[in-house]
Amino acid sequence: SQQGxxxxxxxxxxxxENATMNCSYKTSINNxxxxxxxxxxxxxxxxxxxxxxxxxxxxxxxxxxxxxxxxSSLLITASRAADTASYFCATYLKTSYDKVIFGPGTSLSVxx
Amino acid sequence: NAGVTQTPKFxxxxxxxxxxxxxxxxxxxEYMSWYRQDPGMGLRLIxxxxxxxxxxxxxxxxxxxxxxxxxxxxxxxxxSAAPSQTSVYFCASSYHPDRADGYTFGSGTRLTVV
Numbered sequence: 001s002q003q004g005x006x007x008x009x010x011x012x013x014x015x016x017e018n019a020t021m022n023c024s025y026k027t028s029i030n031n032x033x034x035x036x037x038x039x040x041x042x043x044x045x046x047x048x049x050x051x052x053x054x055x056x057x058x059x060x061x062x063x064x065x066x067x068x069x070x071x072s073s074l075l076i077t078a079s080r081a082a083d084t085a086s087y088f089c090a091t092y093l094k095t096s097y098d099k100v101i102f103g104p105g106t107s108l109s110v111x112x
Numbered sequence: 113n114a115g116v117t118q119t120p121k122f123x124x125x126x127x128x129x130x131x132x133x134x135x136x137x138x139x140x141x142e143y144m145s146w147y148r149q150d151p152g153m154g155l156r157l158i159x160x161x162x163x164x165x166x167x168x169x170x171x172x173x174x175x176x177x178x179x180x181x182x183x184x185x186x187x188x189x190x191x192s193a194a195p196s197q198t199s200v201y202f203c204a205s206s207y208h209p210d211r212a213d214g215y216t217f218g219s220g221t222r223l224t225v226v
Contacts, residue, residue, distance in 0.1 A: 030209075031210055035214070035215075040220075041220075042116075042202060042218055042220055043202070044217070045215060045216070048213075048214055050210070090215075092209040092210060098160075098208075099168075099170065100145065100204075100215065101157060101171070102157075103154050104154035105154045
């Protein structure tokens with residue numbers, strides 16, 4: 001079963017608005033990562049937040065992590081049409097070997 | 113150009129045929145993984161490797177084999193293709209899953225099994 005679950009599955013906003021996507025996961029993690037995928041392309045890494053961190057920023061991106069609720073959120077501020085893409089969270093599980101497990105993703109449409 | 117190279121980009125197979133999806137990276141990454149992406153399912157981990165000679169199963173390993181004889185290459189073999197293996201396959205690599213720069217992904221192989 002998948003470790004991460006994004007919410008909502010799809011989101012449509014106007015250019016200039018903020019977009020918030022959420023990710024919930026099931027077990028303890030070492031870190032949580034967010035990726036972007038433009039249609040038909042490979043995924044691009046956006047940001048990583050470790051289990052001992054609560055918030056990180058990168059440009060217009062803000063990520064929070066609440067390990068007590070096993071959830072994370074990705075906020076994109078002042079969205080642009082170019083932000084239209086699918087966004088995935090991925091969790092890193094430190095077990096006997098190292099796995100990175102992805103959720104099903106949120107499809108974001110930014111309307112000009 | 114540094115990155116992850118996947119070949120072929122497109123492939124059509126008949127049921128029962130075998131084939132190998134190639135993945136190569138030139139960044140000296142230790143960690144490499146294969147994922148498949150199906151509509152509404154996100155990416156599911158097939159197999160992964162933490163270094164040359166070391167591989168392990170992911171979430172959906174059945175029907176696939178891997179080996180890692182060099183740091184650069186991580187081929188994925190389909191033993192006997194089935195229509196359920198129709199998907200887009202992505203290879204990804206990183207120095208370590210806990211590094212801030214995350215995984216680098218290839219551009220994918222779109223596989224259709226008829």
